[in-house]
Amino acid sequence: xxxxxxSPATLSLSPGERATxxxxxxxxxxxxLAWYQQKPGQAPRLLIYDAFNRATGIPARFSGSGSGTDxxxxxxxxxxxDFAFYYCQQRSNWPRTFGQGTKLEIK
Amino acid sequence: xxxxVESGGGLVKPGGxxxxxxxxxxxxxxxxxxxxxxxAPGKGLEWVSSISSxxxxxxxxxxxxxRLTVSRDNAKNSLYLQMNSLRAEDTxxxxxxxxxxxxxxxxxxxxxxxxxxxxx
Numbered sequence: 001x002x003x004x005x006x007s008p009a010t011l012s013l014s015p016g017e018r019a020t021x022x023x024x025x026x027x028x029x030x031x032x033l034a035w036y037q038q039k040p041g042q043a044p045r046l047l048i049y050d051a052f053n054r055a056t057g058i059p060a061r062f063s064g065s066g067s068g069t070d071x072x073x074x075x076x077x078x079x080x081x082d083f084a085f086y087y088c089q090q091r092s093n094w095p096r097t098f099g100q101g102t103k104l105e106i107k
Numbered sequence: 108x109x110x111x112v113e114s115g116g117g118l119v120k121p122g123g124x125x126x127x128x129x130x131x132x133x134x135x136x137x138x139x140x141x142x143x144x145x146x147a148p149g150k151g152l153e154w155v156s157s158i159s160s161x162x163x164x165x166x167x168x169x170x171x172x173x174r175l176t177v178s179r180d181n182a183k184n185s186l187y188l189q190m191n192s193l194r195a196e197d198t199x200x201x202x203x204x205x206x207x208x209x210x211x212x213x214x215x216x217x218x219x220x221x222x223x224x225x226x227x
Contacts, residue, residue: 034213036152043202044144044152046215055207055215087152091212095168096142096154 002026004088006099012107019075021102023088028068032092035064035073039084047086048073080106109133109216111203116221123193123225129186129203129218137181140164140206142214143188145199155201156188157212171197193225 003026013019023033031051036044046055048064051071061076075082083106088099115127129141143155156177157166165177176189186203200222204214 036214038152043217043219044214045217046207046213049207049211049213049215089152089154089214094166096157096166098152098154101151 001095002029002090002093002097004090004097004099006086006088006102008102009100010103010105012105013078014107015078015080017078019073019078019082019104021073021086021104023066023071023073023099025069025071025090029090029092031067032090033064033066033071034089034091035062036087036089037082037084038087044087075104078104109205111205111216111218113201113203113218113221116201116223118224118226119193120227121194121225125190125193125223127188127190127201127203127221127223129188131184131186131203131205134205136184137161138209140209140212141177141179141186142204142206142212143177143186144202144204144214144217145197146202146220147196147199150199153199157206158186160209190223193223195225197223198225199223 005024007022035048038044052064086102110132112130140159142157158177174192178187200220202217202220204217206212207215
């Protein structure tokens with residue numbers, strides 16, 4: 001099973017700042033990595049797939065990078081609605097696995 | 108607009124059974140693989156099961172293998188999860204999710220979820 005480790009567990013930033021979230025895989029997942037956003041009481045939403053492709057309707061301030069074992073989700077300038085939980089997920093191998101999540105909170 | 112609506116959750120005793128349903132609309136249901144993902148209260152996301160468009164390929168997490176069974180009825184645009192021998196650790200919100208594209212099984216979109224509580 002591929003283990004995804006996200007860091008940091010919690011990120012405290014202010015609106016307008018840049019956010020950098022990390023996801024590290026226990027073995028190569030090539031570019032088969034996605035990022036999801038989840039707000040309290042809501043279902044997750046796909047943000048980025050195949051490491052760097054933005055899903056439909058996702059603002060350009062969200063970007064993904066990386067390949068192999070190290071990936072990054074960057075939010076260039078935080079909006080108030082961006083404060084939420086973020087999860088990475090791989091589809092390189094079965095079972096599909098998620099990272100444990102990063103909580104992005106308002107400082 | 109793509110919509111996924113789960114139903115069938117509720118309170119069940121340990122060892123009991125439950126059947127979840129997910130009704131899809133707004134897309135070609137028989138052209139996409141479908142998935143179940145769960146989230147225990149206050150915890151992260153856990154993939155549960157995936158089923159290909161024709162039901163030919165089915166996958167399960169080790170934690171549910173032998174107890175949960177995924178199926179689909181393309182004529183009814185519906186996905187199911189038969190849950191047997193339920194344990195307290197199966198308590199979670201269960202989401203169904205469509206695969207983004209036929210050959211890209213990212214989870215998009217997700218339903219609103221249905222809560223399953225296993226407790227005596």
